[in-house]
Amino acid sequence: MKRSEIIGGGIIFFCGGMTVFLSLQMPIGTFRMAGSGLFPLCLGIALMLLAFLYLANLLFQKDAKRQSPKAEAPSPGAAGQMLLFLGASALATLCLNVLGYPLTSFLLMLSLLRILGVRQPALLVTLPLLTAAGSYLLFVQFLKIPLPKGLIGL
Amino acid sequence: MVESIQHLFTGFGIAATATNLLYCLLGAVAGTLVGILPGLGPIAGIALLIPVTFGLNPTSAIIMLCGIYYGAMYGGSTTSILLNVPGETASVITCIDGYQMARQGRAGPALAICAIGSFTAGTLAIFGMVFLAPPLAEAALAFGPPEYFSLMVCGFIVLSNVTGGSLIKSLMMAVLGLIIGTAGLDPVTGEYRFTFDTTYLLSGIEFVAVAIGLFGIAEVLANVDQPLEKLEQSVIVPRFRDLYPSLQDLKASVGAILRGAGIGFGVGLIPGPAPVIATYASYMVEKRISTHPETFGTGAIEGVAGPESANNAACQSAFIPLFVLGIPFAPPTAILLGALMIHGVVPGPMMIIEHPDVFWGVIASMYIGNFILLLLNLPFIPFFAGILRIPKKILLPLVMLFCLTGMYTVNNSVNDIWLMLFMGALGYLMRKWAYDAAPLLLALVIGPKMEVAFRQSLMLSHGNFGVFFERPISLVFLLATFLFLCVPAFRFIIRRFNGPPA
Numbered sequence: 220m221k222r223s224e225i226i227g228g229g230i231i232f233f234c235g236g237m238t239v240f241l242s243l244q245m246p247i248g249t250f251r252m253a254g255s256g257l258f259p260l261c262l263g264i265a266l267m268l269l270a271f272l273y274l275a276n277l278l279f280q281k282d283a284k285r286q287s288p289k290a291e292a293p294s295p296g297a298a299g300q301m302l303l304f305l306g307a308s309a310l311a312t313l314c315l316n317v318l319g320y321p322l323t324s325f326l327l328m329l330s331l332l333r334i335l336g337v338r339q340p341a342l343l344v345t346l347p348l349l350t351a352a353g354s355y356l357l358f359v360q361f362l363k364i365p366l367p368k369g370l371i372g373l
Numbered sequence: 374m375v376e377s378i379q380h381l382f383t384g385f386g387i388a389a390t391a392t393n394l395l396y397c398l399l400g401a402v403a404g405t406l407v408g409i410l411p412g413l414g415p416i417a418g419i420a421l422l423i424p425v426t427f428g429l430n431p432t433s434a435i436i437m438l439c440g441i442y443y444g445a446m447y448g449g450s451t452t453s454i455l456l457n458v459p460g461e462t463a464s465v466i467t468c469i470d471g472y473q474m475a476r477q478g479r480a481g482p483a484l485a486i487c488a489i490g491s492f493t494a495g496t497l498a499i500f501g502m503v504f505l506a507p508p509l510a511e512a513a514l515a516f517g518p519p520e521y522f523s524l525m526v527c528g529f530i531v532l533s534n535v536t537g538g539s540l541i542k543s544l545m546m547a548v549l550g551l552i553i554g555t556a557g558l559d560p561v562t563g564e565y566r567f568t569f570d571t572t573y574l575l576s577g578i579e580f581v582a583v584a585i586g587l588f589g590i591a592e593v594l595a596n597v598d599q600p601l602e603k604l605e606q607s608v609i610v611p612r613f614r615d616l617y618p619s620l621q622d623l624k625a626s627v628g629a630i631l632r633g634a635g636i637g638f639g640v641g642l643i644p645g646p647a648p649v650i651a652t653y654a655s656y657m658v659e660k661r662i663s664t665h666p667e668t669f670g671t672g673a674i675e676g677v678a679g680p681e682s683a684n685n686a687a688c689q690s691a692f693i694p695l696f697v698l699g700i701p702f703a704p705p706t707a708i709l710l711g712a713l714m715i716h717g718v719v720p721g722p723m724m725i726i727e728h729p730d731v732f733w734g735v736i737a738s739m740y741i742g743n744f745i746l747l748l749l750n751l752p753f754i755p756f757f758a759g760i761l762r763i764p765k766k767i768l769l770p771l772v773m774l775f776c777l778t779g780m781y782t783v784n785n786s787v788n789d790i791w792l793m794l795f796m797g798a799l800g801y802l803m804r805k806w807a808y809d810a811a812p813l814l815l816a817l818v819i820g821p822k823m824e825v826a827f828r829q830s831l832m833l834s835h836g837n838f839g840v841f842f843e844r845p846i847s848l849v850f851l852l853a854t855f856l857f858l859c860v861p862a863f864r865f866i867i868r869r870f871n872g873p874p875a
């Protein structure tokens with residue numbers, strides 16, 4: 220946990236550093252007439268300072284006195300399941316414009332249900348079908364919000 | 374005062390039109406469902422339904438979105454009582470006695486008291502709003518950029534202090550949110566910042582994507598990150614005839630409801646996650662003044678009535694700083710601020726004058742909405758409880774699909790979905806590492822206002838930082854900020870002085 224906390228603090232410190240670096244490329248101006256870079260520069264410095272304090276606190280804290288809650292270690296299967304779930308959603312986003320909304324939503328529901336352990340074939344087909352049709356009717360037909368048509372042109 | 378009552382009646386005239394009643398009902402029902410369903414809180418719920426309101430006039434749109442907020446507060450208690458799983462954070466306290474009542478076969482009275490308490494407290498809070506908002510708006514006219522800047526700084530510090538986690542982590546999240554909020558067009562000079570030569574970032578970061586990602590997708594991912602067998606849940610579904618509380622229950626709850634309403638209304642006016650703080654404060658007060666404190670935790674009805682009333686009152690009074698100062702003090706009202714601006718309504722002291730139809734119409738609709746929720750929550754509780762029987766392995770994919778679709782419809786942009794998924798993954802990691810997402814979202818929404826106030830203040834004072842300390846109102850906010858910053862230091866010193874706990 221401590222290692223992951225240090226990594227988290229380090230990432231935030233890096234974000235602060237990047238903000239400072241990028242802000243310095245913009246006009247800073249003066250306090251009287253601030254340029255567009257002044258506010259982000261101040262924020263970047265503040266973030267670096269906070270992250271430094273956090274990291275210093277972590278590094279100098281004795282292990283026995285640490286009060287951070289112990290994270291429950293996720294089972295490898297559950298973590299894989301979560302990554303698959305997120306991956307399937309990302310893949311659906313990638314395919315949305317090509318396949319169109321109805322087909323993408325059908326395939327996404329099918330894969331997400333399968334990832335979460337739904338095995339019954341009837342449910343695996345009918346639920347994605349009903350969801351895809353229902354959401355298409357709601358958004359496209361009822362609310363008149365255009366969604367990607369893709370290959371099937373719906 | 375008479376003028377306020379006249380305006381309120383005008384508001385009722387606006388809110389009671391067939392169209393607005395329909396949107397109020399839709400908001401209340403959607404909010405109840407959002408509150409009941411795990412994986413969707415009021416923040417993600419409001420953000421998801423913003424696109425649905427695009428075709429509506431501002432009053433109807435805000436009536437519907439507000440309905441979702443307070444509807445979610447009603448709905449959140451249902452899962453707490455029936456499942457021992459809070460629908461949203463403000464319902465955590467209700468689990469303690471509510472679930473115990475359900476286990477004793479008294480789920481019906483617990484749910485009914487929640488509905489009655491929420492209605493009573495919500496109604497009292499609305500009357501408080503009617504009389505407090507106009508004078509506060511007048512007072513807020515005295516606020517200049519330094520006062521607004523100091524108030525926003527104070528708000529962040531208070532929020533970071535009361536979210537329960539580490540102060541430094543919350544502050545880091547707030548600053549990160551402010552940095553993300555600077556992307557896009559500089560509000561003063563019109564130059565582009567942090568766009569990385571992409572057209573997508575020219576208009577800044579889409580706050581709806583951040584909200585749904587951090588609060589909706591992250592919640593779904595956190596649920597999916599569990600072994601399959603843990604995704605199932607058992608629900609106690611009460612029968613209709615068992616719903617009504619006895620006279621003794623009502624007598625025991627009256628005081629708790631009134632005290633909860635008072636506590637909630639007061640807490641809603643200060644920065645921070647008001648409904649959460651209000652429920653904790655109310656529970657503590659009820660336990661302390663009770664003649665039988667030992668029953669708390671074993672199914673005391675006051676432990677349900679007080680916090681649920683406080684929760685609803687805080688949720689209503691949190692609209693006062695939003696409408697009167699234009700500053701949201703909590704993430705759900707921050708989302709509502711974004712929604713108001715999308716609909717061309719700029720909240721602030723001038724809102725009452727410039728958009729009286731929206732202001733008074735929305736306030737009156739809250740009363741109607743509370744009544745609708747009372748009607749919905751008493752007879753339809755078995756129906757809502759039945760929804761909880763839907764297995765999570767079916768519910769979570771549905772929520773994910775709804776988030777993806779809803780996000781696309783905001784700007785018809787796939788890039789928004791990518792941003793939402795990224796924020797979802799970030800929100801998931803933040804949960805794992807115990808970082809609170811609320812300060813980040815709040816900072817993202819009010820960051821541009823804060824920057825403008827900061828730069829205008831310095832322009833006014835010719836670059837002199839003393840302007841923040843020379844003006845009395847600003848000084849009061851900064852002193853409050855200093856005090857809140859000192860609280861953790863005092864706690865640390867006291868802990869050191871007392872030694873480590875045995």
